[in-house]
Amino acid sequence: MTIRISIAIIAHDEEATAARALDSAAWADEVIFVDCGSTDKTAIIAAARPKVRLFSRENSLAVHVNKQFAADRASGDWIFILDADEEITEELRREIPTAIASGQGINAYEMPRRNFYFGHWLRHGGKYPDTQLRLFKKGKARFLPLPVHEKLEVDGVTGRLSAPLNHYPYRSVQDIPRKLGFYAEALSESYIKSGKDPLFIFSRPFSRFISAYLLKLGFLDGAAGFKTALTDFFVIFVSILRFREKTGRDLR
Numbered sequence: 001m002t003i004r005i006s007i008a009i010i011a012h013d014e015e016a017t018a019a020r021a022l023d024s025a026a027w028a029d030e031v032i033f034v035d036c037g038s039t040d041k042t043a044i045i046a047a048a049r050p051k052v053r054l055f056s057r058e059n060s061l062a063v064h065v066n067k068q069f070a071a072d073r074a075s076g077d078w079i080f081i082l083d084a085d086e087e088i089t090e091e092l093r094r095e096i097p098t099a100i101a102s103g104q105g106i107n108a109y110e111m112p113r114r115n116f117y118f119g120h121w122l123r124h125g126g127k128y129p130d131t132q133l134r135l136f137k138k139g140k141a142r143f144l145p146l147p148v149h150e151k152l153e154v155d156g157v158t159g160r161l162s163a164p165l166n167h168y169p170y171r172s173v174q175d176i177p178r179k180l181g182f183y184a185e186a187l188s189e190s191y192i193k194s195g196k197d198p199l200f201i202f203s204r205p206f207s208r209f210i211s212a213y214l215l216k217l218g219f220l221d222g223a224a225g226f227k228t229a230l231t232d233f234f235v236i237f238v239s240i241l242r243f244r245e246k247t248g249r250d251l252r
Contacts, residue, residue, distance in 0.1 A: 003100055004029040006076030006138075010066045011046070011084035012036040012059045013178075016171045018045045024088040026051065028080070034070045036060070042084075061186045064143035064150035074138065081134045081152075083167070086113075091163035096135065099161060107156030108136035113165045117231075118224040125218025125225050126211070132165060133158065146190075180235050187239035192246060201243060205236040 007025040009032065011018055022045070025031050031052045035043040037059035046052050055073065057066050071079050078100050082088065092111065099109060112129030115122050122128055133141075133152050141152045170176050191201050212218045213229035221228070 003078065003097070004076040005078050005080065005096070005100075006030050006032060006074035007080045007082050007088075008032040008034075008067070008070035008074055009046075009082050009084055010034040010036055010057075010063070010070050011038065011042050013038045013040050013042060014084035015040040015042045015045060016175075017085045017168060018042050020087050020168075021082055021084050022046065022049050022052070024086075024093070025080075025082060027093055029076055030074070032070045032074050034066055036066055061182070061189060062145070063186075064145060067150055068143045071143075076138060078135060078137055085168050085171075087166040087168070089164055089166055092161065092165060095161050095163045099159065100135075100137075104159070105157055106159040107140040108133060108152070108154040108158045109161050110134070110158060111161040111163065111165055113167050115167045115169065117169065117228040120221065120224040122218075122221045122225060122228060124216060124220045125213060125229055126216045127218075127221075127228065129164075130167070131160075134165065135161070176231060180231075180238060183235050184238035184242055187236065188242035188246060191239070191243045202240060205233045205240065208236055209233040 005028045007028040009021060031049065033046040033052045034055045034057050035046065036057050043054065047054050057069060060066060067081060110131050110133040113132045115127040115130055136152060136154060140156055141154045144151045144153050170179065209229050212232060213226065218225040218229045
């Protein structure tokens with residue numbers, strides 16, 4: 001029996017990266033593409049692909065909602081969740097069919113992810129192997145209702161693939177403010193819902209920078225490692241400013 005594979009993608013204003021993601025997904029039996037309120041040519045690019053089933057949804061800070069919507073519409077025996085700024089490498093494409101055909105009773109697979117920041121593939125600072133769980137048997141995993149860093153909950157055994165998934169988080173320096181604003185807003189909402197002590201929240205940008213740049217050896221990635229750690233610092237810092245605006249809390 002032939003095992004069918006679906007790839008599910010959601011995207012918002014990703015016309016500069018959607019083609020690369022779609023090219024890397026062209027081998028699948030179908031591609032579920034959910035355009036989340038894009039104002040650019042993202043949907044047009046997706047619609048031109050022969051295997052794409054295109055859907056439209058409103059954009060949401062609760063990313064897991066639209067990702068689950070995409071997964072639920074997949075008809076394949078296995079589903080791969082791919083972000084619009086990611087790329088399935090040729091090595092990963094070859095490894096996936098072999099793994100799912102092995103019949104080892106595994107219901108999901110995680111894999112390493114490589115991150116491309118400021119012109120370099122990072123090896124440190126928590127950016128590699130940056131393990132991601134993206135491939136699962138239909139009906140055997142669902143997204144947990146988390147406001148940021150959406151996570152799949154698997155029913156059964158999880159295996160591991162060795163080939164990497166590529167991630168290009170920023171198209172250019174000019175793209176940083178757009179994504180910074182989205183993630184900062186989502187993080188601020190998560191802080192409010194968590195009920196954590198404000199002192200813990202206000203210390204997060206500094207502890208995150210120290211962890212990524214020093215403890216996780218981000219400095220070994222040179223200037224790119226420093227700029228990446230600094231960018232992550234600002235994402236969390238801006239999220240705290242939004243937290244203060246919404247709650248009126250400060251350190252006094």
